[in-house]
Amino acid sequence: MTVAAGWQERTYRITRADLVAYAEASGDPNPIHQDEAVARSVGLPDVIAHGMYTLALAARYVDEEVGEPGRIKQIGAKFTRPVVVPAEGTEVVVVGEQRDDGTVLLTVTCGGEKVLGAATAVLRG
Amino acid sequence: MPVDPSLSGRTFPPTQDFEVTEERVAAFAAATGTPYAPGDPAPATFPIVVAFEAMQGLMSDPDVGIELHHVVHGQQKFVHERPTRPGDRLRAELTVTGLRQIGGADIITTSSAITDADGALVCTAEATLVHKAGE
Numbered sequence: 294m295t296v297a298a299g300w301q302e303r304t305y306r307i308t309r310a311d312l313v314a315y316a317e318a319s320g321d322p323n324p325i326h327q328d329e330a331v332a333r334s335v336g337l338p339d340v341i342a343h344g345m346y347t348l349a350l351a352a353r354y355v356d357e358e359v360g361e362p363g364r365i366k367q368i369g370a371k372f373t374r375p376v377v378v379p380a381e382g383t384e385v386v387v388v389g390e391q392r393d394d395g396t397v398l399l400t401v402t403c404g405g406e407k408v409l410g411a412a413t414a415v416l417r418g
Numbered sequence: 419m420p421v422d423p424s425l426s427g428r429t430f431p432p433t434q435d436f437e438v439t440e441e442r443v444a445a446f447a448a449a450t451g452t453p454y455a456p457g458d459p460a461p462a463t464f465p466i467v468v469a470f471e472a473m474q475g476l477m478s479d480p481d482v483g484i485e486l487h488h489v490v491h492g493q494q495k496f497v498h499e500r501p502t503r504p505g506d507r508l509r510a511e512l513t514v515t516g517l518r519q520i521g522g523a524d525i526i527t528t529s530s531a532i533t534d535a536d537g538a539l540v541c542t543a544e545a546t547l548v549h550k551a552g553e
Contacts, residue, residue, distance in 0.1 A: 305451065314449035318442070320467055335487075345466050346450065346489045352462040353452040362452075362501075363459035369495025369544070414462075 299390050300358045300389040300397075307342055308382040315346050329380075339379050344372035347385060347408055351399050354387040355414045366395075366417040371410035376403045389414075421483050421524040421549060423516050430479070432511040433471040435535075440504045442467070459501030465508070466494070469530045469543035472512035476528065477547075484526075484549055492525070493546035499539050507535040510543070524549040 312326045321343055324331040332340045348370055356362050362415060385408070389397045399412035424450040440456055447454035451476060452461045476483045502508070509532070525548055532541040 311449055311451075314445070316447040318449045322504075345463060345494065348494060349446075349452070349461060349463045351451040353450055356452060356461070362454070362461070365462035365498065367497050368462050371491070371493045371546075372491055378537055406448065 300391060302386060302388040303354055303357065305353070305385050305387065306382055307346070307350075307376065307378055307385060308395045309340060309378055309380065312340065312342055312346065312378060315343060315349075319343070319345065321345070337375065337377075339377050341375040342378050344375075346400060347372070347376050348412075350385055351387055351401055351409065351412055352414070354389065354399070355397060355416075358389060359416065364416050365414050367415035368413070370399070370401075370412035373406075373410040374403075374406055374408045376408050391416075420519075420551060421517065421526065422481060423517070425482060425526070426517040429473065429511060429513040430475050431493045432509045433468060434509065436471070436508045436513065438469045438502060438504050438506040438508060443504055455488065457504075459503050462496060462501075463494075464502055465496060465498075465510075465532050465543055467539045468508045468510045468532050469512075469545065472510035472530045473528065473530075473547070475547060476512055476514070476526075477527060482549075483551075484524075485551060490548045490550070491545065492548040493544075495544040497542045497544070499541065501538055506540065508532050515544075522550065524551065539541065 317370040386402050389399045391397045393418045397414040443460045510530040512530040515529045528545045530543045
């Protein structure tokens with residue numbers, strides 16, 4: 294397996310307003326992604342981003358690096374650690390490494406901790 | 419309450435047709451800051467909108483025994499046969515591909531076939547749901 298290219302690191306800001314917009318756009322109204330009191334009542338430290346929000350950011354990263362939409366044939370990850378979004382917002386950092394078979398290994402972190410496990414995309418040729 | 423042990427292998431009725439519009443795709447892209455121009459294919463995770471409907475069907479089925487508030491999304495993967503585009507009319511049919519118990523949690527693996535108006539497969543959405551009953 295040869296490493297074809299290391300991609301540039303990109304930082305994405307997440308605010309609670311983004312999560313509200315995403316809840317509406319995706320049809321996932323779970324209040325732990327919007328309401329601090331509900332999040333705390335189920336033992337979370339604060340509002341957390343939808344796992345799917347973070348995976349969507351990983352897909353956005355691939356689109357931006359590739360420079361055109363619709364090239365992702367496969368994308369997936371394990372939601373290993375929640376992305377906590379305090380009132381002032383947070384940042385997620387994404388970096389990828391493309392193998393010559395079209396697979397892109399993605400590292401997604403928040404506050405230096407990995408938040409997605411085995412995050413991988415496959416590009417169509 | 420534990421999840422119905424005969425759940426594995428079961429296929430649920432398909433969701434209602436979902437009309438992919440420019441507006442829906444643009445709103446989804448905007449929420450995640452994803453570059454999007456009219457006519458572009460939808461972002462790669464957009465089919466979650468349809469897959470999520472199918473998962474709701476599984477989770478709200480009273481015979482299954484899943485308590486909605488105890489479900490965590492553990493894993494998600496999309497395999498695209500082609501990009502989803504505005505104008506597509508999609509439906510999802512969910513099959514439970516596996517069920518196992520780890521440390522008091524039910525690990526439910528699912529695969530949703532997302533098809534277009536011609537019945538052609540557009541995307542397979544695989545989700546792992548972690549259900550911690552009675553916490």
